[in-house]
Amino acid sequence: MKFPRIKGPRGVALIFLAFFGFFFLEFYGKIFERGVGNYLKWQNSERPQLGRIWERDRQEILAQSKIQSIRLGLDSLQEATDAIGSFKTMLEGLEPAFPLVLSRQKFLDLYYDFPGQWSTIVISPFELISIDSQKNWTRVLLKRFGQWITIGFLDPKNIPVHEIFLETDALEEVLATRTVKRGRLEESGFEEDRVYSAAVFLPVLRTLDPKTQSAVFPDPRWFLAKGYSLTRVGVRESASESDFPRHLIFGIEYDADYHTGVLLIPVPLEIANNMLSQIERTDSELPGEEFTTMTSPSGDNP
Amino acid sequence: MIRRLGERIIFIFYTLTLLGLLGGAGIYFVFSRDLPQLPDSLENINLSLPTEIYSADGERIKVRGQRYPVSLEDISPNFLKAIMAVEDSNFYEHSGLDHLALVRALYTNVSQRQIRQGGSTITQQLSKNLFFSFERNWVRKIKELLVALQLEATFSKEQILEAYCNQIYFGSGAYGIEEAAQVYFHKRAKKLTLLQAALLAGLPNSPNNANPFNNYERSTRRAEYVLERMVKEQFLSQEKKEEALDSLLELASPKENDDPNLYFVNFVIDRLEQNYGKEFVRFGGIKVFTTLDTRLQRSAQKAARSHLKTLERKIKPRNVNIPLQAALVAIENQSGAVRVMLGGGSYSHSQFNRAISDNRPSGSSFKPFVYLTAMEKLGYTPATTLRDEPILVDIPGTEPWEPKNFSDEYAGDIILKKAMMRSANSVSVKLIQEVTPRRVIKTARLFGITSQLGNHLSLALGTSGVSPLELASAYSMIANLGVYNKPYFIQRIEDFEGNPIYENFYHGIQRFPQKSIYPLLDMMRGVVDGGTGNIVRRMGFKHPAAGKTGTTNNSKDAWFNGFTKDFSVSVWVGYDDNEPMIVRSGRGLTGGGAAAPIWVLFMKKVLQGKNRVKFPVPEGIKFEKVDARSGTLPDEQSVETMNVALKEEVIIPPRVLELEKTQLGQASVNSTTTSELVDVVSNP
Numbered sequence: 001m002k003f004p005r006i007k008g009p010r011g012v013a014l015i016f017l018a019f020f021g022f023f024f025l026e027f028y029g030k031i032f033e034r035g036v037g038n039y040l041k042w043q044n045s046e047r048p049q050l051g052r053i054w055e056r057d058r059q060e061i062l063a064q065s066k067i068q069s070i071r072l073g074l075d076s077l078q079e080a081t082d083a084i085g086s087f088k089t090m091l092e093g094l095e096p097a098f099p100l101v102l103s104r105q106k107f108l109d110l111y112y113d114f115p116g117q118w119s120t121i122v123i124s125p126f127e128l129i130s131i132d133s134q135k136n137w138t139r140v141l142l143k144r145f146g147q148w149i150t151i152g153f154l155d156p157k158n159i160p161v162h163e164i165f166l167e168t169d170a171l172e173e174v175l176a177t178r179t180v181k182r183g184r185l186e187e188s189g190f191e192e193d194r195v196y197s198a199a200v201f202l203p204v205l206r207t208l209d210p211k212t213q214s215a216v217f218p219d220p221r222w223f224l225a226k227g228y229s230l231t232r233v234g235v236r237e238s239a240s241e242s243d244f245p246r247h248l249i250f251g252i253e254y255d256a257d258y259h260t261g262v263l264l265i266p267v268p269l270e271i272a273n274n275m276l277s278q279i280e281r282t283d284s285e286l287p288g289e290e291f292t293t294m295t296s297p298s299g300d301n302p
Numbered sequence: 303m304i305r306r307l308g309e310r311i312i313f314i315f316y317t318l319t320l321l322g323l324l325g326g327a328g329i330y331f332v333f334s335r336d337l338p339q340l341p342d343s344l345e346n347i348n349l350s351l352p353t354e355i356y357s358a359d360g361e362r363i364k365v366r367g368q369r370y371p372v373s374l375e376d377i378s379p380n381f382l383k384a385i386m387a388v389e390d391s392n393f394y395e396h397s398g399l400d401h402l403a404l405v406r407a408l409y410t411n412v413s414q415r416q417i418r419q420g421g422s423t424i425t426q427q428l429s430k431n432l433f434f435s436f437e438r439n440w441v442r443k444i445k446e447l448l449v450a451l452q453l454e455a456t457f458s459k460e461q462i463l464e465a466y467c468n469q470i471y472f473g474s475g476a477y478g479i480e481e482a483a484q485v486y487f488h489k490r491a492k493k494l495t496l497l498q499a500a501l502l503a504g505l506p507n508s509p510n511n512a513n514p515f516n517n518y519e520r521s522t523r524r525a526e527y528v529l530e531r532m533v534k535e536q537f538l539s540q541e542k543k544e545e546a547l548d549s550l551l552e553l554a555s556p557k558e559n560d561d562p563n564l565y566f567v568n569f570v571i572d573r574l575e576q577n578y579g580k581e582f583v584r585f586g587g588i589k590v591f592t593t594l595d596t597r598l599q600r601s602a603q604k605a606a607r608s609h610l611k612t613l614e615r616k617i618k619p620r621n622v623n624i625p626l627q628a629a630l631v632a633i634e635n636q637s638g639a640v641r642v643m644l645g646g647g648s649y650s651h652s653q654f655n656r657a658i659s660d661n662r663p664s665g666s667s668f669k670p671f672v673y674l675t676a677m678e679k680l681g682y683t684p685a686t687t688l689r690d691e692p693i694l695v696d697i698p699g700t701e702p703w704e705p706k707n708f709s710d711e712y713a714g715d716i717i718l719k720k721a722m723m724r725s726a727n728s729v730s731v732k733l734i735q736e737v738t739p740r741r742v743i744k745t746a747r748l749f750g751i752t753s754q755l756g757n758h759l760s761l762a763l764g765t766s767g768v769s770p771l772e773l774a775s776a777y778s779m780i781a782n783l784g785v786y787n788k789p790y791f792i793q794r795i796e797d798f799e800g801n802p803i804y805e806n807f808y809h810g811i812q813r814f815p816q817k818s819i820y821p822l823l824d825m826m827r828g829v830v831d832g833g834t835g836n837i838v839r840r841m842g843f844k845h846p847a848a849g850k851t852g853t854t855n856n857s858k859d860a861w862f863n864g865f866t867k868d869f870s871v872s873v874w875v876g877y878d879d880n881e882p883m884i885v886r887s888g889r890g891l892t893g894g895g896a897a898a899p900i901w902v903l904f905m906k907k908v909l910q911g912k913n914r915v916k917f918p919v920p921e922g923i924k925f926e927k928v929d930a931r932s933g934t935l936p937d938e939q940s941v942e943t944m945n946v947a948l949k950e951e952v953i954i955p956p957r958v959l960e961l962e963k964t965q966l967g968q969a970s971v972n973s974t975t976t977s978e979l980v981d982v983v984s985n986p
Contacts, residue, residue: 033397037455051338051433059581070803158807159637
């Protein structure tokens with residue numbers, strides 16, 4: 001084996017000097033540790049985020065994203081609840097597995113916003129006032145279980161202070177079917193020759209007794225509070241023959257600030273015909289309009 | 303010659319240097335791929351949002367994941383010197399690697415052929431704490447060193463020391479110097495005296511063994527060693543050291559880990575982790591508002607401990623030192639909120655939660671479900687007569703079963719209410735024979751009992767294991783006249799900003815008609831007022847209450863499950879090793895003697911200062927006085943009469959009709975519905 005030759009004492013000295021220099025720098029300047037440390041620092045961003053603190057970070061992110069997702073779900077539920085436009089929709093939209101929670105205010109808004117007496121038949125306003133007198137009703141929980149809907153009035157601890165049980169059949173009652181549609185009367189299936197101006201309709205309405213008035217028309221406050229201006233009234237037969245056999249549909253058209261809407265009200269045939277005959281008398285004084293009494297779509301009607 | 307020797311030395315030197323460089327480079331390239339990235343800052347590494355758990359009465363009962371990081375200025379210089387003296391005396395000189403310490407550790411480890419010393423600098427320890435497992439091996443040591451070198455190159459010495467002080471574990475659940483100072487001395491880290499600082503500096507090396515709460519002697523010896531090191535490293539003069547050793551340590555008393563709330567709290571945490579995942583609870587920073595009433599929980603523990611102590615004195619001494627245990631669950635009937643959950647006599651001695659995890663046979667506490675099934679399915683009433691007598695049940699393939707009454711005494715003809723009050727086993731077995739165990743299981747399931755129940759006749763005597771939580775919940779349904787409220791523990795959960803992310807809503811379900819449940823409730827009132835649970839009255843509990851005792855074979859388990867209008871409480875007493883509870887006289891303990899007194903002591907506290915509230919009587923219920931033996935209307939032959947609650951349609955016949963009925967060969971069922979009675983009358 002051949003060893004490298006040292007060329008004179010200068011070479012030896014140089015080598016020793018180099019080593020001495022390295023050890024000197026290492027001893028006083030920690031050149032090795034700093035070199036490695038700085039090299040690692042330089043390529044820090046290229047390395048993976050491994051280890052306990054990164055794992056904890058990941059867990060934190062995971063936990064927060066779970067919370068975020070729960071919050072999103074609750075927020076969208078809240079938005080859906082806020083968007084409920086009518087007392088009837090609120091009850092109709094209930095799914096058995098998804099109870100609905102409404103604030104007291106929202107519930108009362110919907111309750112009193114119904115264009116008719118149906119909501120007050122479902123829950124008496126006196127019952128509400130009695131619940132309210134306990135001063136601990138903050139929210140309402142609506143649950144559907146089979147054919148039953150439970151309306152629970154909750155205290156701040158979510159304990160029901162009062163519960164009302166409602167059969168889903170009640171949603172199908174004629175009184176419950178007052179609905180609102182966007183658009184003009186014609187778009188809701190009302191024919192032009194059966195559409196009358198508000199000026200013709202309202203005087204006739206005023207002549208009716210209060211009970212009949214409420215069967216034909218909502219509390220005027222419903223229009224006034226919302227800033228709806230009554231324009232026309234139409235009459236047509238029910239779209240589905242089986243829905244309301246002995247009923248006609250009154251369409252009350254109104255103008256809102258940015259849209260036109262129609263409130264659809266099923267009216268018993270007798271009342272409807274009575275009103276229409278009065279309108280005819282009024283109209284007959286006007287040239288060019290004629291009126292025909294309507295019959296119920298069901299065949300057994302006399 | 304000298305030249306050749308020199309050449310050889312230089313060759314070897316070259317070779318070794320080259321090998322060293324190649325080896326170093328090889329090690330680097332092998333391990334650098336797995337090296338973790340360092341964070342941009344060390345300031346926030348200790349911070350995560352703590353999860354807080356609150357009781358129903360507003361007390362913050364548990365905080366998880368809270369850290370108390372402090373800056374170097376807020377740490378006593380005594381501690382900083384002490385920790386450096388004992389862990390890394392060259393901290394300010396090295397760049398992550400202390401050569402001398404490493405050589406010393408290498409020598410020790412190689413000579414002892416195992417890793418005994420780390421020789422780690424503070425930076426290396428921080429590196430280990432932040433990124434690596436606590437497993438000791440060479441690979442991890444090398445990676446730890448490389449990360450330490452980078453830490454040194456990236457952060458200042460002060461930043462590293464501060465992060466280290468806030469990160470290390472000091473035992474007793476204390477992470478970081480601030481928390482350690484609070485736990486051990488009830489003071490801020492900047493206020494630590496020299497001796498206190500030395501003691502704490504000695505802990506990270508051996509946080510459990512040198513813990514002053516566990517081993518005071520060892521911890522003070524370690525503190526002395528730390529002071530010695532400080533003198534040696536010239537951080538301290540000899541005189542100061544002597545002064546420190548003469549000073550008072552002022553060690554705080556250990557934090558009592560006997561918090562009875564922890565049974566409840568840990569159960570809630572387990573449930574949350576099951577439902578949402580561990581990270582949700584540990585790192586979610588959530589606020590959990592529970593149903594626990596800490597005042598009642600303390601009362602429950604006090605009641606259990608006090609009576610267990612009395613029982614221990616009465617019980618025959620045993621060879622093994624296993625303490626008598628108790629479990630108690632209290633549920634608010636109206637809502638189903640679990641207000642108390644006591645899993646054992648003392649949390650510090652045993653963390654096992656007997657209230658939910660230890661399903662033990664319920665004994666006669668199960669009988670109400672048998673009686674209700676019989677009343678619902680067979681049309682029996684509390685006035686129905688059965689014969690309490692020794693019976694022999696043929697079981698195909700095995701020896702006949704001979705269930706006996708507790709005291710082996712039999713009452714003969716007896717109405718069901720009386721049988722329930724006496725807890726007659728033979729009557730219960732006869733009932734289950736008639737209705738079948740399958741039907742009883744169905745009833746129990748409707749009461750919310752989810753534990754496995756044996757489909758056999760002995761179920762009538764409560765041979766299947768159930769938990770106190772299940773029984774409290776099931777009895778709560780009786781108190782609610784058939785409305786089942788699922789027991790719940792969490793009222794609300796909020797995220798760290800206070801937004802609700804979960805709310806519990808009441809969901810009561812009427813599972814049995816009220817007038818079916820009330821007669822059972824009335825029978826159970828009889829148990830408390832004049833039956834096996836009469837100790838409740840003898841101990842001066844005056845509120846209207848109902849319940850049922852339970853004692854299993856050889857007195858291995860003692861139960862009392864009872865309720866008032868507002869609360870249902872289940873109490874279990876027994877040994878963990880399932881041994882009998884025998885008193886010195888040789889008699890076994892019963893549910894009435896072992897469990898009911900705990901119930902009374904607890905309920906007295908719960909209802910202290912509250913009005914006595916009667917159970918509401920539902921519509922369709924009437925009360926009748928009947929002969930306790932024949933179940934007929936009382937007459938001059940009646941020896942004992944009893945008031946029973948009956949459904950309105952039930953008619954109690956006079957004794958003469960009963961005789962006629964017997965002549966007609968009808969069964970011993972003597973209380974009949976109106977139509978049945980008409981039959982009897984019209985067909986004499």
